[in-house]
Amino acid sequence: MKFLCDRMLGTLAKWLRIYGFDTFYASNEMNDDGLIENAKKENRILITRDKELAQISRRENLKIIEIKDFNLDNQIRQVLKDVKIEKDNILTRCLTCNSILENIDKNKVKNKIPNGAFQSNDKFWICKKCNKIYWKGSHYDNMLKKIKL
Numbered sequence: 001m002k003f004l005c006d007r008m009l010g011t012l013a014k015w016l017r018i019y020g021f022d023t024f025y026a027s028n029e030m031n032d033d034g035l036i037e038n039a040k041k042e043n044r045i046l047i048t049r050d051k052e053l054a055q056i057s058r059r060e061n062l063k064i065i066e067i068k069d070f071n072l073d074n075q076i077r078q079v080l081k082d083v084k085i086e087k088d089n090i091l092t093r094c095l096t097c098n099s100i101l102e103n104i105d106k107n108k109v110k111n112k113i114p115n116g117a118f119q120s121n122d123k124f125w126i127c128k129k130c131n132k133i134y135w136k137g138s139h140y141d142n143m144l145k146k147i148k149l
Helices: 010-018 032-041 051-059 072-080 115-120 138-146
Strands: 002-005 022-025 045-048 064-066 101-104 124-127 133-135
Touching: 002 010, 002 032, 010 022, 010 072, 032 045, 032 051, 045 051, 051 064
Parallel strands: 002 022, 002 045, 045 064
Antiparallel strands: 101 124, 124 133
């Protein structure tokens, strides 16, 4: 399942990536026509808070989720209510660019991360697209608590 979040839903897009979903987050330069074109081309479910965009998207026969709640937890529940969450996919995507993370040897990240993170972890992941490095730190634990795993 692939999602496309409009400009108003950046935090929701990040959390859908945490859950392991392929989630495109629209840039400020992308207009409504671009969003609709991308959703069609990539077969994505459009998630928006924009009522006008939601109406246009429905006329275009796009699958759409119109978010009305400002509360992030309620937004996540609304999107995921009918979705099967694959536990193996959780925390497998880059939170910045949406790419799939890959394992990387600990010695290759030694001078690229804080020393404390290097000393206290044996497993690391890298995003080959934006070169962001991930490890199991307090943020990792907090994300798992929030998604109740």
